[in-house]
Amino acid sequence: xxxxxxxxxxxxxxxxxxxxxxxxxxxxxxxxxxxxxxxxxxxxxxxxxxxxxxxxxxxxxxxxxxxxxxxxxxxxxxxxxxxxxxxxxxxxxxxxxxxxxxxxxxxxxxxxxxxxxxxxxxxxxxxxxxxxxxxxxxxxxxxxxxxxxxxxxxxxxxxxxxxxxxx
Numbered sequence: 601x602x603x604x605x606x607x608x609x610x611x612x613x614x615x616x617x618x619x620x621x622x623x624x625x626x627x628x629x630x631x632x633x634x635x636x637x638x639x640x641x642x643x644x645x646x647x648x649x650x651x652x653x654x655x656x657x658x659x660x661x662x663x664x665x666x667x668x669x670x671x672x673x674x675x676x677x678x679x680x681x682x683x684x685x686x687x688x689x690x691x692x693x694x695x696x697x698x699x700x701x702x703x704x705x706x707x708x709x710x711x712x713x714x715x716x717x718x719x720x721x722x723x724x725x726x727x728x729x730x731x732x733x734x735x736x737x738x739x740x741x742x743x744x745x746x747x748x749x750x751x752x753x754x755x756x757x758x759x760x761x762x763x764x765x766x767x
Contacts, residue, residue, distance in 0.1 A: 620670035628680050632659050632668045641668035645683035655683040700749045704758060708733060713754035717745045730754075730762060738762060 617624040621632040627648055635642045641661065644653035660669040669675075700715040710733045717726045724745040730738040739762025747753075 618671075618673075621668065623671045623676045625676075625680075628676075628683065630671055630676055630679050632671060643671075643679060645679050647683070647687070653683075654687050655679070702749060702751050702754050704751060704754050711738065711754075711758055713749065713757065715743075715747060715749040719745070728757065730758060 615624055615626050617629075623630045629646045629648065631644050631646070633642050633644060635658070641659040642656055643659040645655040646653045661667070662669045698717040698719065702713050704711045704713060712731045714729050714731070715726055716729070718724060726743045726745045726747055727740060728743050728747065728749070729740040732738055739757075741757070741762065
């Protein structure tokens with residue numbers, strides 16, 4: 601997509617680049633690129649070692665209204681902060697998709713049932729586990745990754761004595 605390589609060099613001293621259209625530090629590369637859809641410019645932020653940018657967004661035109669505004673330290677630091685936040689939100693979303701929890705009962709009878717999906721490419725599965733109010737394990741079962749954890753499905757598994765394989 602762009603003419604600049606984002607591969608991290610082996611020499612740490614050569615990591616730092618501060619050019620008008622390319623900035624690189626020890627973790628991130630910012631690259632200002634021509635927007636293919638119109639006359640504008642875009643900036644991409646790529647974490648070293650990743651093949652795809654974490655963030656791509658519009659970039660400001662320069663004073664001549666033809667070329668992009670050059671990258672500078674404040675802009676680079678803002679882009680790093682924004683791209684880091686995008687990655688953090690993505691990780692939180694993925695964690696939420698792969699980990700569910702419901703609580704059954706109340707007080708000393710409260711049981712937390714957790715579902716953790718393991719997205720293995722060949723053999724995905726999920727683990728269903730139950731814990732008492734002190735965090736002590738009560739039971740565990742391997743289930744399909746498509747298992748729907750709900751208060752009803754958790755209660756049925758608890759009522760079975762954690763022996764039945766929930767569906």
